[in-house]
Amino acid sequence: MKINKSIGCTVNECKYHAKEDSFCSLDHINVVKHHDRANSVEATDCGSFEVGK
Template sequence: MHTNSSIGCNVTECKYHAGSKNLCTLDHIDVVKHTQKADTVECTDCGSFVKS
């Protein structure tokens, strides 16, 4: 399995989680915001998340 050491991830419920490593298997991710202006970390999420 290809892992991307530049993208850390501990969301084991994601289809793209690297299993025993806390890494992502995607080449890039999309970070999205929930508000017009992202002022806090809670305003953003990984838009590439897919439930496994």
Template sequence: MTNATPNKNIGCVVTECKFHAGNEDYCTLNQIHVSKHEATAKSIECTDCASFEAEQKSSCCSR
């Protein structure tokens, strides 16, 4: 977490992200970028928060 001020306009439950507000389920960024990985996003599974950056302590997705 780089900034301790939660942005009440951006809810977030991804505690592994360095921008998560810690004790509150909000992002600390002023704005986020949402990306899609399909030509046409037809469901939530086709989108991602492209502003996500993993906390250093996280080892998610490593083999």
């Protein structure tokens, strides 16, 4: 698995988490919002998240 040091990640439950380091292995991620207007951290999420095995 390659590590993308441009995308930090501490969600080790994600399929794309670079297990040996706190980074993502994707080339890019998709950030999504939960409401029409995102005005807080809690209003957004990583839409690229998938549960790992």
